[in-house]
Amino acid sequence: MKNKIKKFNRNNIVNIIITLVFALIAYYFVLPPINLSAPAFWTFMFIVYGFYLLLSFTSLVGFASGNGNVNTLKLSKGFKIMLSIIPIGIGLILIINFILSPLFNSKSYASRIKINEGKDFATEVKPVDFSRVPLLDKESTQKIGDRVMGEMTDLVSQFTVSNLYTQINYKDSIVRVTPLEYAGLIKYFTNRDEGITGYILVDSTNGKANLVRLEKGMKYMPSAIFNENLTRKLRFSYPTEIFGDYSFELDEEGNPYWIVTTIKYSGVGLKEEISGAIIFNPITGESKKYDVEEIPSWVDHVYNANLILSQVNDWGLYNGGYWNSIFGQKNVVATTTGYNYVAQDDDIYLYTGITSVASDESNLGFILTNMRTKETNYYLIPGAEEYSAMASAEGQVQQMKYNATFPLLINLNGKATYLISLKDNAGLVKMYAFVDVQNYQKVVVTDANEGIIKAKDNYLKNNNQINNETSLESEVIIKNIYTVMIDGNTYYYFSDNQDKKYRVSIKINEQVLPFIKIGDKVKIKYVQLENINEITNLNF
16 A cells, blocks of 8 residues: 555656646747736646646546555545646636726726826927828838838848837838748758848838848847747746737847837736837847836837727726716717827827717717826827718719728828828729818818829918918909819809919808809919919908
8 A cells, every 4th residue: 555655756856847847838929927916827837737737647547446445535635626727826816907997907907197288289299290191100101111022032021020110210210110020840950040131211291111131130020930930939937927929129320129028917917008118129139128217218119009099998888987988978089990100309109089989970089198108198189089080081073982091190281181002902092081080071182193282282372271370362353264163163263354373262251152243353362483373261
């Protein structure tokens, strides 16, 4: 009997050793953080412990079957206790998370992000600079990048293009940058000594793209394997850190870096927050962790969009307490379903609309969030939500069946305005649309070949938003008059008895313009442009 129990104990020691070997091998591939607040850590531990239980159960069955008259009841009771550890552990995690849930901590959830309310859009958001407006969305940028890669005959068979395309400020331009990646396992082994020798840079304003070749290749990449894999290299350097999103960025000298955010939780996986960022050099493998307030200013992406939207939604949902979020829902708001990025100064901002939980087709206002610092401003501008504006733009050229991109929010002449690109089925930008945020029926579309400045001018002229500070007043006698239809809008062109030429939109005075005729004297206000005088007001 004693010999058999000793044999069972020896088997148990062997099971522990096998489990430890299994855990080490699994850790090399799964790479969970050694952090009690990380869900991935507990999942890994339960899997390893489950593997140990399986070995123990196999040993117990084998011992019992060869036992003869030996009583194994005591051993089976011990196994049942071991088996209960997993559900007990899961139960404890659920209890802790329930205590830390919004039911008891709604105010802390609402305050995850500080919203600066009462901001004035016209004065605090800089007027749009069309030389730095990202007119190309990610989808269009990917098509350009793939085309550039296809022209590189020496690289196209060895590497693929990553679909990251991070939007950054780079040398006073708005660009998207993405690295090349190994095109499979065999290509990794044939190219690993040299590494990945380039990245693709696409100007988001004019679409110019090029492949930047590096003197030394990038070795630590997501597509690399073994110890050169990016995640594995980071995990072995920072075993306790919980990693968030990875972004690929450039410093002002064009050197590539991986920006890897680090996360902290409350409880297990609750109330995600950014604790800092690791700046990792993919060429040398060197890295440095920064606290949030110490991150260099050239880094554009620290807070990811989903985290920002989650925190803003918690602010809008729990500001009045947990029960108000369910029943009364007084002053409960939420973000709209889409977002975009705008550039201001040397930073990238996320913008999205704020709407009521009734999910109607209007916005209460907008937020702009600095993706590096998380500073968030709320601008109270009631108007059309983004998808209504997109539908309005598509409706102007419905016969073309173009698809609208998610709008950019810009300050145009002191007014919040949507800028939308209209693309064909091939993903090419064919037209630009400007839509008034507060009245989405004010929309003007212009052929993209005419350029964004021409599109802006057409919109301002159509909506009588020309700068009136330089306007002149006069009384003129109509000598000739013609009507022309442009982009679905009626314009009147006429000359006076001194052969000066004028243009005026029907929207300026739709009750008078249809009835004017040759020989009529009219009072006008106008702005002198290069080839014609643009009328901003007209009466008999």
